[in-house]
Amino acid sequence: MEYLRTLRNNNVIYSGTRNNFNQQTTSDFSIRFVFSGNERYNIGKRQLSIHNDSFLILNKGTHYTSTVESAIPVQSLGISFDDKFLQDFKNSWQLKDDTLLNLNTYPFINRYEHEFDETIYPFKGDLFFNVNHLKHHLDRGLQDELLINEYLHHCLINYFQIFNEEIFQKAQRLNFLSKSTKIEILRRLNLAKEYLYSNYNTNISLDELAEYACLSVTHLLRTFRQAFHQTPHQFLVQIRLQRAKDLLRNTDYPVNEIVNMVGFDCPSSFIRLFKDRFQTTPMKYRLSF
Template sequence: MIYTQFPDLQWLRQQAEEGFSSQKAWGGHTLPVAGWPTVILNVKATNICRDNIRGPLSVFTNVSGKSRVTCGGKQVTVQGDYFFISNHDQRYTLEIDKDTPAETLNIHFGAYFAEQVFSTLKLHPEKIIDECFFTAPHHRIELYNKLYRRDNVFNRLATELKNNQGGKLYEEEKLYDLLIHLLRQNHEVDVIAHRIPVLKNSTKQEILKRLLIATDYIHSYYHQDITLEELAGVACLSKFHFLRLFKIAFQKTPHQFISEVKVQQAKTFLKRTGMEVSAIAKALGFDNTSSFSRMFYHQTGLYPSQYR
């Protein structure tokens, strides 16, 4: 289901707390099963605060503008080529400022749909035929609460879902492909976690969580002059413990990480806008165009004008 308006907040909260046990969707439609339905919210809005909603596995992104999402004990700004993930039964808050309109493309995976997809990945093929099709198999996978950069695969699937011309079957195929793609990206974060030199898994996950808070901060404020003290502070680690762990986990320094983020954003500006190179340099936080061009050349082997 694609909605171009947000459902009534009080109605949604009550339905979410009850797990949609009434099997009623917004607008009075009857759902085939109880539980969170699959919903795509493609809404143009300003001055929105939808707070403390118990949700399903969800992807928060925007066609244009930016929004803020609070979930998992942190708040992130979702802008440009990024998306954020919340998990089943997590509470989230979505905000859009009154002065900055946004067009959302938030994808809420139905609990039954997501569990069915995850079950097919966990079961041996010979056992799949023994699963009752009408019984939700309660397989859930926790994805990392973090900002992810949108890649070509994500952008293609998001566009196909937004412009769905193929009906329910087409939508389910694209949602399946998107879930598989999210799992692949989540696996890349697992690889980062395995590099952290801690034996106790709970400690490793806590360190990873703190490092991801720092990378979310970078993705939100890469255009500012971020200091090592700032990053260590948001990660709640001492400065040099943070630096050591960051280098081990991401196999690059924070400065190198920030430079790569700036280059990716520069590529987006160069490909999708007509901004002058000097304006792009300013938007990325460079004092002058030449320093931006040198950094871009060092990362790509091309100057910005050549890349364009």
């Protein structure tokens, strides 16, 4: 099902199967989701790939191209927020008593009022639930704009929470005195993360990862562990396992083929890692659906 909804307040929602190639400039701040398959965005020299476990933030005015490289149909959802809606949201969020009392918990409110971090974030928690509810209603033809905007308002709350968790809370873990250094290092570590998210199925060397993140290998390893409590390799394995799980559930590919598709070398180590993480074997997991 494909639809493009422009609400009376100029928020825009697009849902459908993407074409093979799409070239655009974002007119507003927007969030991009993929529910099946994967979509690759080229922004300048960066190539970002989103799956159903992640989402992408695009700032107003960003020029991008997107391509679909997927064996299964790519269902995507894009939400663009009108400037005024975004500003009203920020004003109301700032005035909430609990927010005012917790400015240390939400430092981005003042310091990053006009700035969003354009990268890939994990699609999880309340954002996952609210976006899925919204899509469910829109797919069934919901016309009530008050309700649609209620969901959009909550999508922004949820995005800010994820942004706060992924940027500021993790920056606090870094062993640097200066707050601005912490934030800058965290931004670079997020570049490393987006590289892993986007190239998880290739053989990634630490050198190329460090170069992409503009950090030395030593610095990358040390700070990545400090911020995320795991190594880049552990993070990569986590992504591969999650995406293998998705392929097991949604496709008929043989397990051996999935092993190669997600970037593992050896089926036996894949099965061991899968069992460690999900407490079941890949075949048992597939048969449970």
